[in-house]
Amino acid sequence: MKxxxxxxFAIAGVLAxxxxxxxxxxxxxxxxALVKKGVLSDQEAExxxxxxxxxxxxxxxxxxxxxxxxxxxxxxGDARVRFEYLxxxxxxxxxxxxxxxxxxxxxxxxxxxxxxxxxxxxxxxxKAGFELESATAGDSANQSFGSQxxxxxxxxxxxxxxxxPVDWLTLTGGKQRNPIYTTDxxxxxxxxxxxxxxxxxxxxxxxxxSDSAPASNDPKxxxxxxxxxxxSMTVGLVGGQFDYSDNNEYNVSTGSSPLAKTDVWQFVExxxxxxxxxxxxxxxxxxxxxxxxxxxxxxxxxxxxxNATSSSTSSGGITTTTTTSSTGSVGNNSSLGFFGPHAADDxxxxxxxxxxxxxxxxxPFKAYWDxxxxxxxxxxxxxxxxxxxxxxxxxxxxxxxAVQNQNKALGDNIAWLxxxxxxxxxxxxxxxxxxxxxxxxLGAVDPNTNDSDFADSFxxxxxxxxxxxxxxxxxxxxxxxxFD
Numbered sequence: 405m406k407x408x409x410x411x412x413f414a415i416a417g418v419l420a421x422x423x424x425x426x427x428x429x430x431x432x433x434x435x436x437a438l439v440k441k442g443v444l445s446d447q448e449a450e451x452x453x454x455x456x457x458x459x460x461x462x463x464x465x466x467x468x469x470x471x472x473x474x475x476x477x478x479x480x481g482d483a484r485v486r487f488e489y490l491x492x493x494x495x496x497x498x499x500x501x502x503x504x505x506x507x508x509x510x511x512x513x514x515x516x517x518x519x520x521x522x523x524x525x526x527x528x529x530x531k532a533g534f535e536l537e538s539a540t541a542g543d544s545a546n547q548s549f550g551s552q553x554x555x556x557x558x559x560x561x562x563x564x565x566x567x568x569p570v571d572w573l574t575l576t577g578g579k580q581r582n583p584i585y586t587t588d589x590x591x592x593x594x595x596x597x598x599x600x601x602x603x604x605x606x607x608x609x610x611x612x613x614s615d616s617a618p619a620s621n622d623p624k625x626x627x628x629x630x631x632x633x634x635x636s637m638t639v640g641l642v643g644g645q646f647d648y649s650d651n652n653e654y655n656v657s658t659g660s661s662p663l664a665k666t667d668v669w670q671f672v673e674x675x676x677x678x679x680x681x682x683x684x685x686x687x688x689x690x691x692x693x694x695x696x697x698x699x700x701x702x703x704x705x706x707x708x709x710x711n712a713t714s715s716s717t718s719s720g721g722i723t724t725t726t727t728t729s730s731t732g733s734v735g736n737n738s739s740l741g742f743f744g745p746h747a748a749d750d751x752x753x754x755x756x757x758x759x760x761x762x763x764x765x766x767x768p769f770k771a772y773w774d775x776x777x778x779x780x781x782x783x784x785x786x787x788x789x790x791x792x793x794x795x796x797x798x799x800x801x802x803x804x805x806a807v808q809n810q811n812k813a814l815g816d817n818i819a820w821l822x823x824x825x826x827x828x829x830x831x832x833x834x835x836x837x838x839x840x841x842x843x844x845x846l847g848a849v850d851p852n853t854n855d856s857d858f859a860d861s862f863x864x865x866x867x868x869x870x871x872x873x874x875x876x877x878x879x880x881x882x883x884x885x886x887f888d
Contacts, residue, residue, distance in 0.1 A: 473527050481520035486546060488513050492860070515546040521562060529569065535562035535596075543592040543856040562596055574603045583642055584672055585690045587757050587774040588855035589821040589842055595853055597670070599646040605676070610635040634682040644672040648696065648748060668698040668748045674755075684768070689758040696751040696850070750784035751850055753777065770825040772840070781817020781847035789846060816845035816864065823869075834875040841868050858887050 435449045444452070470477060493508040521535030536558050537545040547556050564578035576583065582591060583601045611633040649668035674692035681687075757774040778784060823840025844854070846864040859865040871885040 474524055475527060476525035478523040478525075479521075480523070481518070483519075484517040484546075486515045486517070488515060490860070514549045516549065517545045517547065518558075519545060519561065529567060531566040531568075533562055533564055533566075534560065537561035541856070543595050543853070543861070545594055572604055572606055576601045576603075584644060584692070585642070585674060585676055585688075585757060586755070587772065587821055588858065589774040589819055589844065590694075590753075590755060590757075590776055590849050591853055592855050592861075594856070597644065597646040599644065599669075601642070601644045601646075603640065603642050605638060605640040607636055607638045609633060610637055634680070636680045638676070638678040638680070640674075640676040642672075642674040642676065642692075644670070646670040646672070649698075666698050668696060671695045671697065684763040685761065687758070687760045689756065692755045694751070694753040694755060696748045698748070747788070747852065748850070749788055750778070750780040750847070752779050753849065754779065767826060768828050770838075772821075772823050772825065774819075774821040776819040776849050778817045778845075778848050781845060782815035784847035785814050785816060815847070817847050819844040819848035829873050829875050829881060832875050832877050835873065837870075837872045839868065839870040842866065857885070 435444065435452060438444045439446055439449050488511070490511040491508060492510075517538055519535055519537040521533060523531065523533040525531050538547040538556060538558060539545045540557070540559050545561060560579070562579055562581065564576055564580040566574060566576045566580075568574050577600045579596050579598045580601065582593075582595060582597055583603050584591060646669065647667070648670045651667055672692065672694050674690050676688065676690045678686055678688040754777045755775065757772075759770055759772040761768065761770045763769065819842070821840050821842040823838060825836060825838035827836035828834055829836050842858070843866040844859075844863050848863065851861045851863050854861055854863075858869055859867065867888050869885070869887050871883060873881055873883045875881050
């Protein structure tokens with residue numbers, strides 16, 4: 405009877421702690437401690453383990469088995485429904501007749517986004533994750549409604565492996581969340597770059613002296629303990645080696661561009677520096693450099709027609725020659741929106757985003773900014789937009805050469821942004837309002853990575869972005885965004 409009583413109390417104790425897959429190891433330690441103290445025998449402990457495991461297996465949770473090398477599994481997801489109204493008026497229209505006589509275009513559409521993923525924490529400081537999402541574009545997971553009630557595909561948005569060999573260093577490989585500190589002036593927040601990255605960070609406490617009362621003149625008196633300082637400085641290093649366009653090296657290139665068989669890599673380096681005055685007030689500046697390597701670089705100042713075909717007809721002694729050209733896309737099955745064999749040429753960009761955060765009237769405030777300077781901006785305008793990408797359908801026509809010559813001094817190589825945010829969105833009832841003004845030079849940044857919402861990613865733009873967000877619950881928010 406005594407043995408039965410011990411077993412009942414021991415089983416009740418283990419079940420009260422919850423013998424789950426995650427806690428099995430700690431519960432096993434409890435049984436081992438009871439054996440060591442003589443409360444249970446070895447056989448009784450084994451019987452309890454078997455009985456508790458059998459009871460657990462009959463519950464819904466017991467039907468989910470997790471490998472021993474996984475210490476934590478996090479499932480997450482989000483869904484969005486969006487309405488967009490776009491009204492675009494170009495400054496110039498090359499062919500008004502082809503545009504149906506319209507000087508502007510208007511689009512309204514209903515869209516949705518769904519994302520679901522998992523983060524795994526392994527032993528030995530490894531993590532991994534994947535995410536599935538709607539739509540195929542690299543800079544957006546939004547999918548438009550209106551395809552005769554058709555079904556839409558789900559695509560891989562993330563798949564990565566991460567290792568943290570020491571506390572201050574994180575190494576990641578695969579299709580990953582963007583490790584770069586940035587704004588949507590340069591990087592769309594929906595882009596998950598592919599390749600490798602390294603993030604290092606060190607924090608140093610700062611104390612400019614004690615703010616406690618001075619010590620007494622009495623030599624026997626004990627000096628009061630100095631209050632700890634809230635100040636600190638964090639310095640980091642961020643590196644990214646991203647496979648921007650992985651092409652077939654054995655592809656037979658036609659026309660004058662070798663891009664179809666040349667990989668394009670994007671190398672990004674940043675030095676984040678953050679000074680913390682206290683837990684609510686800090687300033688952060690992040691100088692960096694973004695370099696594109698590879699692609700179809702050819703002689704500056706030349707006009708190249710890609711994949712050109714010509715045909716001639718003769719009638720009444722007059723010969724007419726028709727030339728057509730196409731630009732093709734960057735990469736195999738690429739989702740980049742601004743195609744052309746030279747889309748990644750002449751991009752060597754200095755960046756300097758940052759922010760200043762503080763609290764006032766119990767409200768969080770944030771001033772934020774970004775700055776980008778392409779040191780090859782002039783060459784990019786000349787080679788990419790006025791020449792080599794086949795922008796002029798007729799190739800090296802007299803009109804194309806004239807336009808290019810007229811713009812030889814053009815060097816629109818700077819983009820900048822400045823904005824202010826009030827409030828934050830973390831829990832039910834939270835709200836925020838933010839607004840910024842920006843200018844984006846034609847040769848300043850890559851239109852395939854900047855924000856796909858503002859001006860549809862087009863460059864040579866300036867304007868404002870205003871956004872308000874409200875938390876209806878801890879998990880449900882509503883946003884209204886205006887661009888002009």
